Amino acid sequence: MGKVTGFMEAMRRTPSRRDKTDRINDWQEVYLEWEDTEARRQASRCMDCGVPFCNSGCPLGNLIPEFNDFIYHGNWEEALERLHATNNFPEFTGRICPAPCETSCTLSVNSDPVTIEMIEKAIVDRGWDEGRIKPQPSTSKTGQKVAVVGSGPAGLAAAQQLARAGHTVTVYERDEYIGGLLVLGIPEFKLEKHVVERRVNQLRGEGVRFRVSVNVGVDVTHEQLLERYDAICLSGGSTIPRDLPIEGRDLKGVYFALELLTQQNRKLRGQEFPPEENIDVLNKKVVIIGGGDTGADCLGTSHRQGASNIIQMEIMPRPSETRVDANPWPQWSTIFRTSSAHEEGGDRDFNVLTKRFVGDDEGNLKHLECARVEWVKDEESGRFNMNEIPRSEFVIEAEAVFLAMGFVQPQHEGLLDALGVDYDSRGNVAADGSMRTNLDKVFACGDMQRGQSLVVHAIASGRRAARQIDIFLTGASRLPTVTGYARPPIMARTGSNRD
Ligand SMILES: Cc1cc2nc3c(=O)[nH]c(=O)nc-3n(C[C@H](O)[C@H](O)[C@H](O)COP(=O)(O)OP(=O)(O)OC[C@H]3O[C@@H](n4cnc5c(N)ncnc54)[C@H](O)[C@@H]3O)c2cc1C
Ligand code: SF4
8 A cells, every 4th residue: 555644635636628618629638648746646545445346346357456556656667567467458448437446446435536547547658658568479379260350349358368378360340440439439539549559559569460341241251250260259349229210210410329420530530421421510409319428429529510509318317416325335326427528518408208300391300309207116116117297398409419329239130140149138149157159169248248338348358258268279278367247237338437
């Protein structure tokens, strides 16, 4: 433990956000850097609890008290090593993880938690700046070949672990960029893409081969895959968005959130789109349906595109400002959160049901018809039922609507159906405790297996799958086990807990 009295002397402080009037004029990350002394001060707040709940609150089992101690003592190199012992990509989680570790931190029982996520970012960013993060190619090869389908954080983590175990790894990606949602979903202002590229280059240096713009199941058949590889890791994500099939859904101007976010990410890489495909909300009235982080990403993107008015709507009630009794520490806290995009402007509304999209004679969206709802607890089952409030209808003018209501399952048609994998009750690829599907030598991880979730879970799941594939191929594995526990995915994206 760095400083016994640290938690009584220092207050929680996160790095400042760039001025909001500046940052909405560009796409760069919102947070400014911390000075080293501040990282040390913040690390000194760690109490090195006998039972570090933060450590089990992190799905990766990050060794949080250990790296806090190293930072306090100025030992950045050891801190980086500890961080990488459990997490392949701390620069991703250090930027975009909602930090369930922090809601589990013992300090948060009656004070503000340690700024774990930002300490993580400071350690790994410094590691990159000082050139300490280099490829670590395996010195011995097993001669076994593994195909990883999908290059999101789950696939990348699995690929890196497998390559380090000496296997020959090929990652297939149907998009033209490597990184999955890290690159084409999550906006630049949360995660600049050079941060992903330098890590991908490290994987290349470790011998991982990437084949982009290859849709497995179409460009490479499932038979070819099974024939060419000794093991297959399915990490294709959860790609089918939840729709809102109400009247007017087909109007011009009603989009899925990812249509906006993916196109914007492609535009920032220099791609251009013809007018009929271009999604641009400059001077438009925008409504975002869905109160989570994907909705907040649409909000931040709409601000930067220059929307004139933005409302983010949610059918659920507004969460409480503080923990409720049914949601005690050290659980993930389902409280009201304000992200950087909310700070930049726009309105939020809760308990709103969208009933109909209404358009003009040319099929362009004009307005939404909505109604207020209330959630009433059924005393017998304990469940909340939604009731529409009579005569509460109202109209919101909008020229663009983004549906940000989550994802239902991975795409079945194509590869998965052709392979004949079993699905679980939610339509995700079913896998046992060893991440194995019902098919010999086929494993699954990430959102494709657990359903839509978080980057930290995707990395943890990719690491689990890699270890199990290694055991399958060689009979044993020196790859580390993942000690963090796999939470149910319901805590996904209820907002960032950064202050
Ligand atoms: C808009 C948005 C914002 C988010 N923000 C956050 C956040 O701030 N913090 C956070 O922790 N999480 C966030 N998430 C969730 C997080 O991005 C996902 O949980 C995570 O990316 C899942 O990783 P994955 O590797 O399982 O899948 P993905 O990242 O979805 O990657 C899967 C990849 O597989 C490829 N693929 C699929 N099928 C095939 C095929 N047949 N052949 C070849 N390639 C294929 C896809 O093209 C894709 O690139 C966000 C999600 C969205 C949609
Ligand atoms: S990965 Fe997320 S949960 Fe784990 S220590 Fe980092 S911020 Fe916390």
